[in-house]
Amino acid sequence: MARALEFTITHRLEGALARTGVIETPHGRIETPAFIPVGTKATLKSLTPEQLESTGAQAVLANAYHLYLRPGPQIIDNAGGLGAFMNWPRPTFTDSGGFQVMSLGAGFKKVIDMDGHDPDYKTKKEKLAHIDNDGVTFKSHLDGSYHRFTPEISMQIQHGIGADITFAFDELTTLYHDYNYQVESLEHRTHPWAVRSLAEHQRLNAERSHRPPQALFGVIQGANYEDLRRKSAQFLGAMDFDGYGLGGALEKSRIGEITRWMCEELPEDRPRHMLGISEPDDIFDCIENGADTFDCVSPARVGRNGALYTRHGRINIQRQEFKEDYRPFDETCDCYTCTHYSRAYLSHLFRAKELLANTLATIHNERFIVKLVDDIRASIADGSFFEFKEAFLHDYYSK
Amino acid sequence: MARALEFTITHRLEGALARTGVIETPHGRIETPAFIPVGTKATLKSLTPEQLESTGAQAVLANAYHLYLRPGPQIIDNAGGLGAFMNWPRPTFTDSGGFQVMSLGAGFKKVIDMDGHDPDYKTKKEKLAHIDNDGVTFKSHLDGSYHRFTPEISMQIQHGIGADITFAFDELTTLYHDYNYQVESLEHRTHPWAVRSLAEHQRLNAERSHRPPQALFGVIQGANYEDLRRKSAQFLGAMDFDGYGLGGALEKSRIGEITRWMCEELPEDRPRHMLGISEPDDIFDCIENGADTFDCVSPARVGRNGALYTRHGRINIQRQEFKEDYRPFDETCDCYTCTHYSRAYLSHLFRAKELLANTLATIHNERFIVKLVDDIRASIADGSFFEFKEAFLHDYYSK
Numbered sequence: 001m002a003r004a005l006e007f008t009i010t011h012r013l014e015g016a017l018a019r020t021g022v023i024e025t026p027h028g029r030i031e032t033p034a035f036i037p038v039g040t041k042a043t044l045k046s047l048t049p050e051q052l053e054s055t056g057a058q059a060v061l062a063n064a065y066h067l068y069l070r071p072g073p074q075i076i077d078n079a080g081g082l083g084a085f086m087n088w089p090r091p092t093f094t095d096s097g098g099f100q101v102m103s104l105g106a107g108f109k110k111v112i113d114m115d116g117h118d119p120d121y122k123t124k125k126e127k128l129a130h131i132d133n134d135g136v137t138f139k140s141h142l143d144g145s146y147h148r149f150t151p152e153i154s155m156q157i158q159h160g161i162g163a164d165i166t167f168a169f170d171e172l173t174t175l176y177h178d179y180n181y182q183v184e185s186l187e188h189r190t191h192p193w194a195v196r197s198l199a200e201h202q203r204l205n206a207e208r209s210h211r212p213p214q215a216l217f218g219v220i221q222g223a224n225y226e227d228l229r230r231k232s233a234q235f236l237g238a239m240d241f242d243g244y245g246l247g248g249a250l251e252k253s254r255i256g257e258i259t260r261w262m263c264e265e266l267p268e269d270r271p272r273h274m275l276g277i278s279e280p281d282d283i284f285d286c287i288e289n290g291a292d293t294f295d296c297v298s299p300a301r302v303g304r305n306g307a308l309y310t311r312h313g314r315i316n317i318q319r320q321e322f323k324e325d326y327r328p329f330d331e332t333c334d335c336y337t338c339t340h341y342s343r344a345y346l347s348h349l350f351r352a353k354e355l356l357a358n359t360l361a362t363i364h365n366e367r368f369i370v371k372l373v374d375d376i377r378a379s380i381a382d383g384s385f386f387e388f389k390e391a392f393l394h395d396y397y398s399k
Numbered sequence: 400m401a402r403a404l405e406f407t408i409t410h411r412l413e414g415a416l417a418r419t420g421v422i423e424t425p426h427g428r429i430e431t432p433a434f435i436p437v438g439t440k441a442t443l444k445s446l447t448p449e450q451l452e453s454t455g456a457q458a459v460l461a462n463a464y465h466l467y468l469r470p471g472p473q474i475i476d477n478a479g480g481l482g483a484f485m486n487w488p489r490p491t492f493t494d495s496g497g498f499q500v501m502s503l504g505a506g507f508k509k510v511i512d513m514d515g516h517d518p519d520y521k522t523k524k525e526k527l528a529h530i531d532n533d534g535v536t537f538k539s540h541l542d543g544s545y546h547r548f549t550p551e552i553s554m555q556i557q558h559g560i561g562a563d564i565t566f567a568f569d570e571l572t573t574l575y576h577d578y579n580y581q582v583e584s585l586e587h588r589t590h591p592w593a594v595r596s597l598a599e600h601q602r603l604n605a606e607r608s609h610r611p612p613q614a615l616f617g618v619i620q621g622a623n624y625e626d627l628r629r630k631s632a633q634f635l636g637a638m639d640f641d642g643y644g645l646g647g648a649l650e651k652s653r654i655g656e657i658t659r660w661m662c663e664e665l666p667e668d669r670p671r672h673m674l675g676i677s678e679p680d681d682i683f684d685c686i687e688n689g690a691d692t693f694d695c696v697s698p699a700r701v702g703r704n705g706a707l708y709t710r711h712g713r714i715n716i717q718r719q720e721f722k723e724d725y726r727p728f729d730e731t732c733d734c735y736t737c738t739h740y741s742r743a744y745l746s747h748l749f750r751a752k753e754l755l756a757n758t759l760a761t762i763h764n765e766r767f768i769v770k771l772v773d774d775i776r777a778s779i780a781d782g783s784f785f786e787f788k789e790a791f792l793h794d795y796y797s798k
């Protein structure tokens with residue numbers, strides 16, 4: 001059987017783990033580093049696939065949990081897989097569903113500023129999901145019905161959905177879990193579940209040979225602990241995964257360091273996907289330390305709230321002074337929104353709660369982050385990464 | 400000063416008042432008969448202008464009342480007018496605002512099936528709008544503040560918005576008003592207001608010679624009364640309007656007859672716009688009796704509720720059997736939605752309440768009605784109108 005995924009490294013940055021490369025999938029190439037927008041329910045909210053493509057997005061990531069509940073993987077499978085179902089001809093990813101089934105409580109933000117602490121996280125979590133060493137039982141957010149995910153079930157769902165790149169089922173822990181819990185989670189759940197995910201994935205790829213082969217990324221956990229992160233990366237790195245997910249909650253101030261621990265241990269010739277980040281400082285830190293791709297709902301979500309990215313940070317388009325400002329939102333931006341509409345018009349659409357507001361803001365924000373990562377890729381290739389990082393972050397955070 | 404509008408009749412249908420023609424405006428041509436989609440607040444809900452253009456729409460109609468309240472005509476004027484503001488390079492219309500300021504009560508449906516009767520319509524109306532012989536005082540639906548429209552104010556607003564085709568300010572009566580009220584309304588309000596609208600319009604066109612000249616359509620009223628409709632058409636037809644609006648509430652079963660009364664009296668060389676209709680039977684009846692253009696929010700509104708037009712009537716896409724139906728919604732339709740998505744995907748988007756559902760349903764419905772009117776235009780040109788009408792309406796209403 002043909003490999004589901006080929007990864008070629010094209011440049012390496014001196015003095016760091018950053019690299020550029022090309023991932024080849026049955027549905028086309030992804031030049032890395034790359035930002036992968038999220039189409040949670042097989043649609044990037046408020047955009048057509050053509051509008052998404054206009055942002056430069058090379059792939060899209062959908063959520064196995066949401067698609068499992070509605071419309072169900074069988075319907076997507078019958079449609080010819082996720083890309084055919086949603087009219088997106090380029091590469092696709094799905095996550096394992098683990099994040100969603102376990103994160104419907106408190107304390108599960110991907111990147112956490114550790115100033116606060118939510119003492120209720122355990123009880124909240126227990127109400128919504130019960131984790132044992134075989135899998136997770138959880139309540140549907142749609143109708144309260146009970147469901148169960150195991151590594152095998154997650155892989156069966158992800159094969160039904162049929163994305164090019166899938167993720168192993170893992171336990172999502174939080175920073176509020178102590179060291180002993182993290183050790184137990186790796187030994188009794190995340191690592192054995194990775195073994196089971198890979199076996200079921202290989203069985204399904206063989207069984208479903210009428211479909212393009214799918215790739216599987218193992219997901220590394222270990223929270224903020226260096227020994228656990230390294231051990232997890234070694235364990236999963238020795239297995240026959242097509243790539244790796246850098247998972248779990250982590251402290252924002254340490255995101256680069258933690259990424260480095262994992263990437264130093266992982267085989268160099270496999271792509272690495274950092275799950276759920278999109279803030280510019282996080283993106284630079286993760287790429288510098290060896291991450292190749294990222295996904296996040298945030299650019300679209302904050303855009304729908306009127307918060308648009310600029311080189312000098314996010315600005316809310318509903319500011320009073322934009323009502324009579326006839327300039328493009330960002331004169332330096334090449335997106336459809338900035339090349340066709342004024343601040344006054346965007347401001348009007350948001351104030352009038354018009355649906356087109358969502359579309360135009362989402363296009364701009366996705367383009368901004370995709371373009372930022374494109375520029376980072378170019379800066380790795382020509383060796384200017386550190387200068388570009390310093391200049392960009394200076395402008396972005398000095399507003 | 401150049402005329403704001405030229406109208407050329409290209410074909411006449413034997414045995415009826417139907418005709419084809421071309422309206423030329425400063426922003427381009429409209430081949431008639433034509434359906435004009437409504438972009439209430441300077442956006443057709445959930446569509447970009449390019450998506451609207453893909454439906455074959457030749458022009459768009461916006462609402463003076465809504466744009467007066469938000470963002471205000473001055474902002475649109477400063478942006479270069481409605482088309483520039485909303486990125487729609489083709490012809491534009493605005494209504495006078497009269498319908499909105501007077502219709503926020505009961506009994507104001509454009510086309511009324513006279514089976515029911517709402518005895519509360521008068522008190523409801525009185526709460527929201529007070530009409531005198533000089534104009535209308537009304538409450539904003541946004542914040543309850545009081546505002547006043549007169550013919551002069553309506554024209555000033557419409558010139559600020561800057562659409563190619565504007566409408567005179569008239570009194571909207573209902574079928575529940577008696578004959579005497581209709582007579583008084585024409586003599587003391589709609590007709591004197593037409594005179595005042597035209598004078599203010601001519602003054603503004605002269606004053607604002609830096610802008611493309613705008614056209615003004617006088618609006619004929621008279622409810623279901625033949626003598627009043629003919630008298631109103633004669634009165635306004637003798638004035639120097641660029642075209643005519645066929646206004647007011649009317650009984651659905653009599654829409655063709657009432658259109659004929661007006662069109663028999665109106666000068667033949669001016670275009671006639673029937674305000675606020677989009678049902679296929681109404682469209683055929685109005686065109687047959689001399690109407691050239693129409694507007695309506697209905698195709699977009701019912702589309703957002705999941706009701707999609709087919710040759711055999713409207714069908715709700717959320718029907719159970721569509722969940723696993725991988726065919727296009729309408730295999731004979733050339734719209735973006737039907738050529739790119741399955742019934743199963745549309746069904747999923749509606750069930751998941753995804754924003755893209757609005758976009759795809761609206762594109763299909765606008766295309767359906769635009770195409771229907773295009774086909775009617777062709778049938779007038781080749782003389783097959785009556786056969787086409789019979790076949791289409793048979794299919795459409797025999798589901």
